[in-house]
Amino acid sequence: MAEQFDLSSESDSDADMEINMLVYDMAKRRKSIWKSSYMEKRRSHGEFTLTSEFSDSRFTNYFRLNRIQFNEVHSIIENTIYSEGCNAQIPIGSREKLAVFLR
Structure with a gap:
């Protein structure tokens, strides 16, 4: 006979939630790598503008x-x-289209 587990226990779900949060935090830290100031500005100013x-x-x-x-x-x-x-x-400008093509 297969055992049945009670998955509705609050203590188990709290522990699972903590483990999931720790794993998420660790994955998030691994992804944060050093970026140059150019790359930081790229998101707010656009790559073509920065050229x-x-x-x-x-x-x-x-x-x-x-x-x-x-x-x-x-x-x-x-x-x-x-x-x-x-x-x-607003469409992409013709200069930016050319830049994307050349890049």
């Missing part, structure tokens, strides 16, 4: 184009990749 803070050499390394080349390519394809948007949402 304006790049030095010229870093910009060139990041996009494989210098700023002048980036602007020339953008001027050539701007009308093709421009979007009006819909449902009252």
